[in-house]
Amino acid sequence: MGSNKQIFAGKLILVRNKFPKKMTTLKIALDWTPNINHIGILIAKELGMYQQYGIDLTIISPLTDNYEVTPGKKLESDLADFVLAPFETVISLNNKENEVDAIAVFAILQEDISSIASLQSTALANPKALDGKTYASYKARYEDKIVKELVINDGGEGIFKIVYPDKLGIWNTLLDGTADATWIFNNWEGIEAESKNIALNKWSLNDYAIPYGYSPVIITKRKNLKNNLALYSNFIKATRNGYLFATENKSVSIEILRSYLTAYDKENMNLEKALDATITYFGDHNNCGRMNQERVDTFLNWLVENNLEKPKIKNQQLFTNELLNLI
Template sequence: MNPFRPRAPRRASRLTAALATAGTLLVVAGCSSAAGSADADAKGLTTVTLALDWTPNTNHTGIYVAQRLGWFKKAGINLKIVPYGSTAPETLIANHKADFGISYQEGVTSARAAGQDITSVYAVTQKTDVTIAVSAKRDDIASPKDLDGKTYAGFGAPYEKPLLQSVIKNAGGKGDFKSITLNTSAYAALYAGKADFAMPMPTWEGLEAKLTGKPLKNFQLSDYGFPAIYSTLIASSDQYLKGNSATAKKFLAAVQRGYVYAADHPAKAADLLIAANKSVLTNTRLVKQSEQMLADSYYRAADGSVGTQSAERWQAFADFEYTSGLLSDANGKKLTAKPDTSTYFTDAYLPEQS
């Protein structure tokens, strides 16, 4: 599982796919709106496609709530949820094969820097949904500085090493550690002694670890100077947004209504999510605890708003990626100047916050 994309163990290869577009696209039947223009079905509803980033999980709750309660149809929208396949949502969006998709800040930043047509329009999680974690039994690790010389169980993504080095150094360490690639869950690797630390999601793997009797001790990235991250967001393309402004606003109004409901009624929202995905979400206890945690600490920003994004947060993370040499242009060459992220996101299609 990739730290910036919840429940996505293929994240590193998917990012590569998102940036290597020509000739490899998966064309999803009925997935795209021709020439960026919304289509209407036989009932007069406008068809909108949304590509998932992984199997349905609690990060998708607001979408399924709005769908189950009929809020998309009430807005005149026939929502088609595209299951995750072999092509990343970023690729489908940027090549106009999906109208919207579930993404994350690192994915959008890398793709946009490389000239891809993708823009974040909704922040699902307002708090960074990843931590540095060790087994709760490790009394010898009281701070990230104690990770020097230890072994990290990761996912092979290029941003992991500079991120961890930054946190460890800010905690007073040197940033020297070994790495292995995960082939199991983070907490299982830690308790099996295969590694000393990992970067799991507190709203999923952290809870799962606790429920299985293998609790984790967590270090928040922001406590050690690392920029806050939008771990889950909804993205679209400039082409779609400009050609379908009214539909985009109606779609996001329904999405926001769904996530506000989830924030205010986490137990009921969890039940709606489970009902829509019974064959996938079989651990109902985990789903309900995850939903409660998201409602308590992740869905709402500090000012109480839902879905909104910060220009400062987008620029701070892009600055980190640029300084770490992680951003490349459309020709695969490293950027020679920090990118201006003002076009990487927009709140213009959100309804006004009450």
């Protein structure tokens, strides 16, 4: 299938000589409002990369239901063919009472670039200082236990107040002093803080002997993968191309991302810095999207050792690189 490139209104557009006559609609539910972690998907949609493979992609923002239905629930209920969520969601879906045979097929980031953060203007210079303070939680699986272990591993007691604000308000609880610490992505909230000259204390889980899996990952149902192997492989191929495009075409990629942002993010985010902080973590032609078995096993073992999950999770196939291997 032939194609060429044109610049139109400042944006690089892939102009396909001929798209497939038959298009298949696929839906992907985002884990958050559009941000730097989603840029490859947005690029692939805007530049016709999905259409090239006969895919008409619908992107579902959590704003459509104000975060009422989690990505995992949307997958379970067949509201989406793919969802973005932390690796914990795959574990949860496979081990709930009404089991969902879910599997992760693409890792957005090759490393964990999140942190537990506090303002440097407060007295929380280290994790153990969170004892007796307030932590703003996303109510994610294992989150509260992980933060407790972080405090304990730093010599604290792991006793603090946990609050559950509205999802879009969690970051602002740190800024307005309602909470003393919360979980952030260094390449998003961390960039916003830097742009506003807000100094943060940031504590990486790895620095306190807590392993973590991949976040976010693209998840689907195993039966759907098996029944639509070629289609799903093309979806992953286009997605991967979108992320690789972002690493080589910054200005175009930023323009595309900006068109999807909320008004708040358009006003407050330095997208150039956000992309620069993320590019290397998207990976390259060799590892973009891939997951490592040893890293996953380390995370699963930690969950079992800390009585957060039963040992059977260590024998479950929770991810696959199969679709990437077909590229």
